Amino acid sequence: MKKQIRALIPLVCMALMCSCSQQGNDTDSRMDMFIDKLMGRMTLEQKLGQMNLVTGGDMVTGHVMSNELEQMIRRQEIGGVFNVKGAGKILELQRIAVEETELGIPLLVGADIIHGYETVFPIPLALSCSWDTVAIEKMARISAIEASASGVNWTYSPMVDICRDPRWGRIAEGNGEDPYLGSVLGPAYVRGYQGKDMSGKDEIMACVKHFALYGAVEGGRDYNTVDMSRQRMFNEYFPPYEAAIRSGAASVMNSFNLVDGIPAAANKWLMVDVLRDRWGFDGLLVTDYDVISEMSTHGYASLPEASVKVLEAGTDMDMVSSGYYSTLKQSLDNKAVTMEIIDKACRRVLEAKYRLGLFEDPYKYCDTASVAGKIYTPEHRRVARDIATETFVLLKNANQTLPLVPKGRIALIGPMADAANNMCGMWSMTCTPSAHESLLAAMTKELQGKAELIYSKGCNIYADSTVENNANGIRPIARGDNELLLRQAMAAASKADVIVAALGESAEMSGESASRADIRLPDVQQKLLRSLAATGKPVVLLLFTGRPLVLTWEDANVDAILNVWFGGSEAAGAICDVVFGRVSPSGKLTTTFPRHAGQIPLYYNHMNTGRPDPDAKVFNRYTSNYIDESNEELYPFGYGLSYATFEYGAVSLDKTTLTAGDSITASVKVTNTGHCRATETVQLYTRDIYASLARPVKELKGFRRITLEPGESREVTFTITPDMLRFYNSQLEYVWEPGEFDLMTGPDSKNLSSVRFELK
Numbered sequence: 001m002k003k004q005i006r007a008l009i010p011l012v013c014m015a016l017m018c019s020c021s022q023q024g025n026d027t028d029s030r031m032d033m034f035i036d037k038l039m040g041r042m043t044l045e046q047k048l049g050q051m052n053l054v055t056g057g058d059m060v061t062g063h064v065m066s067n068e069l070e071q072m073i074r075r076q077e078i079g080g081v082f083n084v085k086g087a088g089k090i091l092e093l094q095r096i097a098v099e100e101t102e103l104g105i106p107l108l109v110g111a112d113i114i115h116g117y118e119t120v121f122p123i124p125l126a127l128s129c130s131w132d133t134v135a136i137e138k139m140a141r142i143s144a145i146e147a148s149a150s151g152v153n154w155t156y157s158p159m160v161d162i163c164r165d166p167r168w169g170r171i172a173e174g175n176g177e178d179p180y181l182g183s184v185l186g187p188a189y190v191r192g193y194q195g196k197d198m199s200g201k202d203e204i205m206a207c208v209k210h211f212a213l214y215g216a217v218e219g220g221r222d223y224n225t226v227d228m229s230r231q232r233m234f235n236e237y238f239p240p241y242e243a244a245i246r247s248g249a250a251s252v253m254n255s256f257n258l259v260d261g262i263p264a265a266a267n268k269w270l271m272v273d274v275l276r277d278r279w280g281f282d283g284l285l286v287t288d289y290d291v292i293s294e295m296s297t298h299g300y301a302s303l304p305e306a307s308v309k310v311l312e313a314g315t316d317m318d319m320v321s322s323g324y325y326s327t328l329k330q331s332l333d334n335k336a337v338t339m340e341i342i343d344k345a346c347r348r349v350l351e352a353k354y355r356l357g358l359f360e361d362p363y364k365y366c367d368t369a370s371v372a373g374k375i376y377t378p379e380h381r382r383v384a385r386d387i388a389t390e391t392f393v394l395l396k397n398a399n400q401t402l403p404l405v406p407k408g409r410i411a412l413i414g415p416m417a418d419a420a421n422n423m424c425g426m427w428s429m430t431c432t433p434s435a436h437e438s439l440l441a442a443m444t445k446e447l448q449g450k451a452e453l454i455y456s457k458g459c460n461i462y463a464d465s466t467v468e469n470n471a472n473g474i475r476p477i478a479r480g481d482n483e484l485l486l487r488q489a490m491a492a493a494s495k496a497d498v499i500v501a502a503l504g505e506s507a508e509m510s511g512e513s514a515s516r517a518d519i520r521l522p523d524v525q526q527k528l529l530r531s532l533a534a535t536g537k538p539v540v541l542l543l544f545t546g547r548p549l550v551l552t553w554e555d556a557n558v559d560a561i562l563n564v565w566f567g568g569s570e571a572a573g574a575i576c577d578v579v580f581g582r583v584s585p586s587g588k589l590t591t592t593f594p595r596h597a598g599q600i601p602l603y604y605n606h607m608n609t610g611r612p613d614p615d616a617k618v619f620n621r622y623t624s625n626y627i628d629e630s631n632e633e634l635y636p637f638g639y640g641l642s643y644a645t646f647e648y649g650a651v652s653l654d655k656t657t658l659t660a661g662d663s664i665t666a667s668v669k670v671t672n673t674g675h676c677r678a679t680e681t682v683q684l685y686t687r688d689i690y691a692s693l694a695r696p697v698k699e700l701k702g703f704r705r706i707t708l709e710p711g712e713s714r715e716v717t718f719t720i721t722p723d724m725l726r727f728y729n730s731q732l733e734y735v736w737e738p739g740e741f742d743l744m745t746g747p748d749s750k751n752l753s754s755v756r757f758e759l760k
């Protein structure tokens with residue numbers, strides 16, 4: 001131990017000496033000095049060890065490569081671990097790294113803290129529907145406080161992949177289909193996680209992922225191929241990555257898919273020309289899980305060759321595949337790679353550790369004594385509940401079925417009603433579901449002494465147990481007999497005045513490796529819902545889902561639909577807040593809901609074609625449409641109802657000509673014409689009428705969340721500058737072009753008031 005402590009002391013002293021001696025902008029040179037000295041003492045093997053990242057296996061997303069962590073740390077074979085749960089366990093690993101190795105270099109400790117740690121917030125797709133950057137930053141801050149108290153210093157979030165295909169389960173992890181919204185929300189995550197500059201005890205490193213284009217996998221099938229034009233990459237898919245990176249994210253993870261036929265991590269154009277050179281990203285670049293070894297399966301390169309290519313493309317850390325650690329020495333001997341490039345990667349790993357303050361205090365994240373008081377606190381839970389209410393989207397509310405009045409007899413029916421373990425959705429492996437309340441429990445409490453609650457499970461998730469097993473992983477919902485469950489549900493419904501159907505996807509039907517070909521409600525749940533609707537009683541569908549579903553039948557036959565996504569550890573209380581009217585729903589969709597899966601990809605900011613369909617109601621031959629389905633979506637991007645109603649005035653401009661260096665102010669008056677206080681998100685879109693490249697029919701350019709009392713009006717203004725009208729031309733230059741533009745405002749991407757202006 002003495003020797004080990006000796007090893008630690010010089011490092012700590014060096015870090016302190018370097019950090020105390022100078023101020024301000026000298027941080028980088030202090031860091032450089034420190035790392036120069038440290039690297040001067042390192043062997044090649046120790047450097048390669050720093051570039052090696054292994055999983056602890058507590059939360060698994062692929063084949064677990066190593067279970068002998070402690071030995072690997074002692075042998076200085078790894079620079080970081082991820083998905084290890086438990087402050088005590090992490091402390092011990094960190095202690096071994098610092099006190100039982102020659103160099104005493106602390107570990108990066110990563111984890112997928114995507115929407116909360118013990119206090120779980122709604123899934124990211126739901127969070128995006130709040131359009132609330134303050135809420136998202138708060139969510140990320142609380143996640144960082146809880147994760148850091150538990151020893152984690154690096155989170156693999158935000159995921160900013162644009163996705164226009166709801167079959168892809170990972171749509172749940174992102175901010176939806178819009179590049180502008182994605183560019184505003186991603187930085188909010190980064191600010192929340194990294195805080196001031198990652199030096200605080202509760203500030204952790206963010207990781208922007210998955211660079212790039214992972215959300216565009218063909219057929220919505222996870223890990224599948226991607227192919228797209230560069231023009232589309234730059235205009236439609238890259239903006240959220242760039243924005244999150246420019247907001248200061250200190251690390252980036254590359255993606256599994258091909259880009260231009262080359263696995264992303266090995267794609268030099270993508271990683272060097274775009275990420276490092278064009279966007280100036282100088283932080284830590286890590287592969288996704290096992291990416292390097294999968295390159296041979298891709299038909300691209302053997303492990304040694306792939307390791308060289310990925311390293312040359314600027315990736316510093318190898319997650320799980322051990323390609324760097326096991327092959328680069330040989331490649332160096334063979335002159336297939338240079339020491340300079342290995343040094344560069346190792347340096348970036350050490351820089352990340354330095355910036356996190358790990359050299360000054362390797363145990364800053366391992367305060368085991370105070371963990372309990374920092375996680376899942378009443379305050380964090382209250383914030384999570386409030387935020388959850390902002391994410392629910394009211395899709396339909398005929399005859400003001402919602403909010404429910406707590407009286408009479410209310411039937412709560414469906415497999416999601418008593419499934420507390422399913423409320424958090426995917427990537428919630430760090431939480432303790434047994435601590436969470438089910439919707440049934442929350443509603444029982446809510447209605448005590450006011451109304452009778454009649455519960456029935458109603459059905460399984462799927463009729464077929466094999467398909468249901470595919471949909472379930474660590475959080476299964478116990479199965480029953482389908483016919484019996486239906487009979488019991490109908491008996492419950494027959495006694496009720498109103499029926500609340502808690503249906504949808506189980507938590508693990510979205511997220512990684514959870515693609516669906518049929519995105520309707522699962523078979524047996526549809527059957528149940530049809531039977532409930534046939535009673536003629538008012539039916540409220542509480543929809544649990546990690547993706548947009550096809551709800552065409554439901555929209556036509558159910559009285560009210562409240563999409564509650566997966567609302568997190570406090571979802572049950574939040575659902576009651578909205579269902580019983582304490583809070584008016586305010587979420588607005590960030591993905592288009594199709595009428596039919598055959599319309600996918602269906603997104604609001606599409607190109608017009610030369611033959612757009614002139615009328616969705618009738619079939620028009622030789623226009624761009626379908627014989628058997630309209631082009632219309634069921635619910636458009638930006639859509640979401642409220643218990644109040646909002647009246648929009650016509651949009652007006654202070655002038656109709658915009659010139660370089662100038663701006664136009666657009667104003668629209670919004671009035672709450674309903675009977676309750678409510679929040680509305682006012683949206684701004686533009687359309688470039690003619691450009692050197694065809695431009696989308698509309699593009700989101702701004703939004704404002706406003707809360708109005710009944711009868712209250714607000715003049716909402718937007719400032720439009722030429723910069724907001726830029727796009728990447730065919731030379732990939734970011735330009736605005738003179739010409740006419742439509743400017744549109746309204747409550748969603750469909751109901752818009754429009755005015756024209758000219759950019760000169």
Ligand code: BGC
Nearest residue numbers: 061062083112156288289512
């Ligand atoms: C996922 C990443 C995740 C990583 C580590 C991968 O399978 O694609 O999003 O961060 O595992 O758990």
